[in-house]
Amino acid sequence: MKTLARVLSTTSVGFFSALLIGCGTGAPDITGRVISGPSSIVMAADPKDPRMSQDGIASTNIVVRRYAGDGSTGPIIASGVSTEKGEFRVPLSDIDAQKFELVLTATTPDKRISRGRFFMQAGRPILVVVRENN
Secondary structure, eight states: OHHHHHHHHHHHHHHHHHHHHHHHOOOOEEEEEEEEESSOEEEEOOTTOGGGGSOOOTTOEEEEEEEOSTTOEEEEEEEEEOOTTSEEEEEOSOGGGGGSOEEEEEEOTTOOEEEEEEOOBTTBOEEEEEEOOO
């Protein structure tokens, strides 16, 4: 009886410890900046890329989906709005999504759109360039 109680106690402690540890390790955030440029592009960038410190576009809606093939859209797995400096940080709702190709759509307040596919890369923010109005 003592052995059974000890096993159950040890198992319970291990289970609850795993739950607590698991709570602290969620999916990473997608971070980046939205800027204006000569053409639209979405890409993982080097944090030292000079465009990452360029003036950004505020209040841009960011929507991220898992790539589901040409002409198809997957469910939204992250969304948010850029800050006044054009920066964004959107948390992934699906931890496994970081392993797959993702599609980001950025819509500026004046309805310009940039859409592109990318893979998350540790330490590399996403640069979103939205074509300038002509």
